[in-house]
Amino acid sequence: MVLTYDSHQKSSYMVISMINQECTPSAESAPLSTLILCDFDGTVSTKDTVNRLVREHLTSPEWRFHVKRYMRGEIGSRAVYESVGPLMTMTREQLEQFVLEHAELDPGFPDFLRWANDRGVAVKIVSDGFDATIKTLFRNHGISDVEIFANTLNFGNAGTIGIHSPFSNPDCGVCGTCKLQVIRTFRPHYDRIILIGDGESDRHAASEADAVIALKELFLYCARQGIPAIRGDGFHEIPALLSKRIRAVTFDMDGTLVDSLGSIGDAFNHMFAELGYPSMTLEEVVRNTSISLLDFVRTFLKPEEVEEGVRIFRDYYDTIFLERTTVMPGVPETLAALNGTIQGIVTNKRGKYARLLAEHLGLAGSMTRIIGAEDGFKAKPSGDMFEEFMRSVGTDREHTIYVGDAPIDCEAAHNAGIDAFVIPGPIFSAQELALYGPRRVLQRITDLPAALEPLVPCSFASKEVK
Numbered sequence: 001m002v003l004t005y006d007s008h009q010k011s012s013y014m015v016i017s018m019i020n021q022e023c024t025p026s027a028e029s030a031p032l033s034t035l036i037l038c039d040f041d042g043t044v045s046t047k048d049t050v051n052r053l054v055r056e057h058l059t060s061p062e063w064r065f066h067v068k069r070y071m072r073g074e075i076g077s078r079a080v081y082e083s084v085g086p087l088m089t090m091t092r093e094q095l096e097q098f099v100l101e102h103a104e105l106d107p108g109f110p111d112f113l114r115w116a117n118d119r120g121v122a123v124k125i126v127s128d129g130f131d132a133t134i135k136t137l138f139r140n141h142g143i144s145d146v147e148i149f150a151n152t153l154n155f156g157n158a159g160t161i162g163i164h165s166p167f168s169n170p171d172c173g174v175c176g177t178c179k180l181q182v183i184r185t186f187r188p189h190y191d192r193i194i195l196i197g198d199g200e201s202d203r204h205a206a207s208e209a210d211a212v213i214a215l216k217e218l219f220l221y222c223a224r225q226g227i228p229a230i231r232g233d234g235f236h237e238i239p240a241l242l243s244k245r246i247r248a249v250t251f252d253m254d255g256t257l258v259d260s261l262g263s264i265g266d267a268f269n270h271m272f273a274e275l276g277y278p279s280m281t282l283e284e285v286v287r288n289t290s291i292s293l294l295d296f297v298r299t300f301l302k303p304e305e306v307e308e309g310v311r312i313f314r315d316y317y318d319t320i321f322l323e324r325t326t327v328m329p330g331v332p333e334t335l336a337a338l339n340g341t342i343q344g345i346v347t348n349k350r351g352k353y354a355r356l357l358a359e360h361l362g363l364a365g366s367m368t369r370i371i372g373a374e375d376g377f378k379a380k381p382s383g384d385m386f387e388e389f390m391r392s393v394g395t396d397r398e399h400t401i402y403v404g405d406a407p408i409d410c411e412a413a414h415n416a417g418i419d420a421f422v423i424p425g426p427i428f429s430a431q432e433l434a435l436y437g438p439r440r441v442l443q444r445i446t447d448l449p450a451a452l453e454p455l456v457p458c459s460f461a462s463k464e465v466k
Contacts, residue, residue: 039197076174108236223434383416
């Protein structure tokens with residue numbers, strides 16, 4: 001059932017108790033495996049309706065005082081709603097017109113609901129917005145039987161408005177709807193709880209959900225806080241994100257599979273010294289060496305010095321790269337755990353060096369194909385090497401990913417039409433990498449095997465979403 005505010009209830013605590021008693025499956029019913037909790041404003045509705053709805057129906061400038069307190073962190077959304085509600089006037093008809101003009105359902109949401117229903121996956125709305133807005137938009141699109149946890153709008157005589165928060169946490173009372181409390185309430189009844197959201201009101205819930213599909217700013221927040229999250233762009237892609245099984249994993253080499261940055265930096269600084277240039281710090285080298293060797297040399301040397309610079313670099317690098325390069329921590333275990341998944345290396349390192357290193361370090365046996373610079377394909381950020389890899393191993397874009405550690409890896413994956421998974425390191429932070437639109441930001445490479453497992457188990461899926 002969907003609870004609405006009862007003015008005779010004496011405390012929010014009673015309402016939270018009712019959630020436990022009435023809004024969860026009964027003890028007699030078999031628990032569902034997966035629950036998906038969807039934020040509304042900015043997520044199910046592509047437009048954020050809350051601020052505009054309130055501001056367009058205010059009758060007093062006093063609201064600014066309360067909003068400024070909220071912006072300073074002195075009060076939460078619940079206190080704001082309680083304060084500005086009496087300053088608003090709006091009829092139900094005006095609300096319905098507002099929804100028609102300013103709310104916009106994500107076009108993929110109805111298909112997502114059907115997909116979830118076909119697989120026995122429960123979907124509920126958790127919003128710090130208003131139930132009346134959600135219900136009106138859903139009714140306009142023929143959507144029913146979706147349980148809603150949100151603040152309530154009560155319409156009084158002469159257009160008066162009351163805003164109440166029946167799903168606030170009585171022990172905190174900051175948010176109008178405590179999404180964290182909703183997760184904890186349903187926790188005993190589901191094996192997995194997935195949150196889909198986009199903004200500030202989803203942050204606390206993201207820290208406790210079993211999985212997060214993060215849109216917009218929430219993805220950056222999760223990356224910054226080390227919360228595992230899958231970047232989403234809309235409901236049209238969420239069924240595939242939750243259920244598809246990855247068939248092929250391509251890896252960047254330097255900084256991802258192997259620790260080679262010191263030897264590369266030394267080789268470049270040897271080249272600079274031989275030609276009379278000042279040296280670079282390791283970070284300066286790393287932030288520029290994602291491009292091919294030739295492009296790097298062309299960037300920093302005079303045109304007439306390019307050929308000689310490449311020769312100096314390679315002559316010196318040839319003498320140190322096998323001895324100075326080691327496998328990154330966790331790589332052997334990760335490659336072993338991915339047994340059964342097609343694996344390969346796509347790198348801007350010269351193909352000759354990449355294959356020699358992979359053989360020397362014991363990585364070659366896991367790799368179906370190793371493609372590098374000067375193997376006949378354009379270097380990253382071009383997608384050419386990925387196209388060749390997928391062609392040669394017989395996989396497609398939808399079921400292939402690239403794992404790297406730098407912005408150029410994200411750009412190359414985008415150009416190839418595949419998802420990028422990135423691993424932060426000493427040069428590129430999780431927050432910086434998240435700005436380049438990877439599908440996932442992992443904390444370490446050993447997180448990869450679990451990240452590739454479908455979140456909606458195969459037993460619930462009648463067929464894989466293509």
